[in-house]
Amino acid sequence: MLLRAWLHRLRQAGVRTHARHRWLGWGEDGALRFATPEGEVAWAADASVLALGGGSWPQLGSDAAWVPLLAARGVPVARLRPANCGFDVAWSEHFSDRFAGAPVKAVAASAGGAFVPGEFNITAGGIEGGLVYALSARLRDAIERDGHAALTLDLAPGRSLEKLAADLARPRGRDSRPNHLRRRAGIDGVMAGLLREFGQIDGSTATFGLAAAIKALAVPLVAPRPLAEAISSAGGVDFAALDERLMLRDLPGVFCAGEMLDGKPRPAATCSPPAWPPAARPGRAWRIGLSGSRATGSADIIVMTANGLRVVRRPCASEEVFSTLLPRYIGRARGRRIAPCDRVLGAWRRGSFLP
Ligand SMILES: Cc1cc2nc3c(=O)[nH]c(=O)nc-3n(C[C@H](O)[C@H](O)[C@H](O)COP(=O)(O)OP(=O)(O)OC[C@H]3O[C@@H](n4cnc5c(N)ncnc54)[C@H](O)[C@@H]3O)c2cc1C
DSSP, rough: HHHHHHHHHHHHTOOOOOSSEEEEEOOOOOOOOETTEEEEEEEEESSSEEEEOOSSSSGGGGGOOOHHHHHHHTTEEEEEEEEOEEEEEEOEEEEEEHTOOOOEEEEEETTTTEEEEEEEEETTEEEEEEHHHHHHHHHHHHHHHHHHHHEEESOOOOOOHHHHHHHSSSOOOTTTTTHHHHHHHOHHHHHHHHHHSSSSSOTOOOOOHHHHHHHSSSEEEOOOOOGGGGSSEEEEEGGGGBBBTTBBBSSTEEEGGGGGSSSOOOOOBOOOOTSSSSGSSTEEEEEEEEETTTTTTTEEEEEEEOOOOOOEEEEOHHHHHIIIIIIHHHHTTTTTTEOOOOHHHHHHHHTOOOO
């Protein structure tokens, strides 16, 4: 409806549309060349506006064939890369068979210091959907820079770590562990599958370790999906090549607009983690908690990083936690304010995190 109204208005203003004209570049005389069903035509123009899109979904027409045409005229063009894209994940065959196509709803995710509530979908080979797209630029850049990245999921965003741990610590009576997890934490189906896939938990994991895994489940990503499958493209014509009217400085009369421009704004759907106290915000402080099992000789060390909470599992005797591991993590946080979680440490000492 809106599109029809716009087209009507443009026609009223004298605009003529020439469908099925593919721009091929400039002729030697500077005229614009087009491939049409009737053969090639050339038109001289005082001004031209290129709004040729990026390189995603080329089957819809935006195939980035303009990139070499502009580059040949000396226009700097940043490599087109997938933006708002899905990612490959190395699911186990069992998980992929069982959950491909399943939505993961009412969760939150963090990456590169951003925190986004929302939902996404499991695919046969990875993840896609709004929440993933909102963080995709950060995740894509991290994979390019470091060779790896993880999407850190909060599977219970409405509850703090402490509250979740307290809920899970309630006696489970005759309930099976999965039933207890469903009733006390609302984790079942695909969420329970994700936890099994990447939570590094087993029957001996202590309550606090389980809660920490639910609040900060790192899903390792292999690679972004290809540009052709992305919702949009990053990269394009460098803004430095344009003047304030978006005219190419070196090609007077040629203007560029839309997705073909580099430096497009990022999605605005990111926000700070609402449940974390200000002092514990990433980059300002690290918060360190401990849980574990003296029986199994393992400890889960909860570390707050710029990417959110991370659980680091280490085999150790209980005394070693205090004498060796904790100082090492505090050492790593050198130069930052550190807020060890006294309540967690106290509970560890009392043994109330034992399974
Ligand atoms: C599946 C999908 C879902 C999306 N969902 C959303 C959404 O929910 N919200 C949102 O904001 N954005 C969404 N987008 C992104 C949005 O569609 C694009 O960002 C937007 O269309 C870019 O507009 P544009 O005019 O710059 O380029 P385009 O819309 O790509 O238009 C460029 C046009 O130029 C034409 N063209 C290219 N080369 C030539 C040539 N050589 N000669 C002649 N014509 C040429 C193409 O055929 C195309 O018609 C989605 C994209 C996809 C693929």
